[in-house]
Amino acid sequence: MQQILGTKSLSPKDNFARAIRCPDSEINLSAASLYAASSESPNIDVIAYQGRIAQLGKRVKAILAPQHNSYDVASAIHEILFDQAEFKGDSKNYFDPKNSHLNEVMERRKGNPVALSILYIEVARVAGIQVNGIALRKHFVVAVGTGDDKIYVDPFHKGGLLSRKECLASIFGEGNLKNSDNDELERKFLKPTSKRAIIRRLLSNLKVAHEKHKNYELALSASERIQLIDPTNLNNLSDLAHLQTKVGNFGDAVDSLTQFLERSPAGTNTEQAVTALEKLRELTAQTERKTGE
Structure with a gap:
């Protein structure tokens, strides 16, 4: 990342915090995503990757007719991004x-549903087209257009089109849609996902991936960034608290679990958390005694 002469270089965490410290509508999804990745790759050239996204967007705009509908948009983006x-x-x-x-998605030309959807949204934005993220159950897609012109696109499956019924079925199950008001369900459950929620989901996927590989330090880093965007x-x-415990940060885990208990709504079953907090306090005391010996 380039540093302006005479300025202090910010840490990856500070850069990410700055990228999301604005109203949701002003968040630059690609910049926030790249700064999120910089915790593991601190030398990412955010400007260079945004330039590559801009080039893709310009290529989409160049082949899109001045008068176009949502299918034309999806077709143009499909040609550039997937073909x-x-x-x-x-x-x-x-x-x-x-x-x-x-950054890795752009280098390797492959990724998960959220990262590919972010790329799709950002390429469309450069081309002057509004595309929204849509959170489904265990999947993520995008919506092109609004009202009767709206279509759903699946960037993970090379930009394939999805019907409204297919999107709703992924949430409720196809058998549960009989005799239902799909117009009402679409308005309620296929709403545009906020940019903060998209970044949070991207980081949640990263956290899960690192946990599956037992990379607890990196999973903790992802969790800390989620905390910044959704405290x-x-x-x-x-x-x-769980990840802080895994890496031996018992004092931090005590603070996190204490906050969890203080913020939990009345009536929540917190017995397991209370027990865990007691054990963590014991571990913290043991660590402090060993340090003082």
Whole structure:
């Protein structure tokens, strides 16, 4: 990352915090995603990767007719991203952490649903087209257009089109859609995902990937960034305490678990968390005694 002469170089964590410290509509998804990845690759040239995204967007704009509908947009992006650049979902190594790093996705031309959707959204943005992220159950897609012109696209499966029914079925199961008001379900459950929620989901995928590979330090780093973008997320606060314990940061784990218990709604079953907190306090005291010997 280039540093401006006379300025202090920020840490990857500070750069990420700065990228999300603005109203949701002003967050640059590609920049925030790249800064999220910089915790593991601190020398990422964010500007250079954004330039490559801009070039893809300009290529889409060049082949898109002035008068176009959502199918024309999806077709143009499909040609550039999936036919020419050959991006695709990594089904073989789905939980490879690189699939959540936008820089690695661009180098390897493959990634997970969220990272590829971010790329799709950002390429469309450069081309002057609004595309929204759509969170499904265990999947992530994008919506091109609005109202009757809206279509759903699956970047993980090379930009394939999805019907509204297919999207809803992925959430509820196809058998549960009989006699349902799909218009109402679409409005309620296929709403555009906020940029903060998209980044949070990207980081959640990264956290899970690192945990599966037993890279607890890196999983903790992802969890810390989730905490920056969503400090009220109780599930992540619990995960944060778990990961801090895994790497031996018992004092930090005590603080995180204490916050979790203080913020948990009344009536929540916190017995397991209380027991874990007692054990952590014992471990912290033991560590302090050994340090003082």
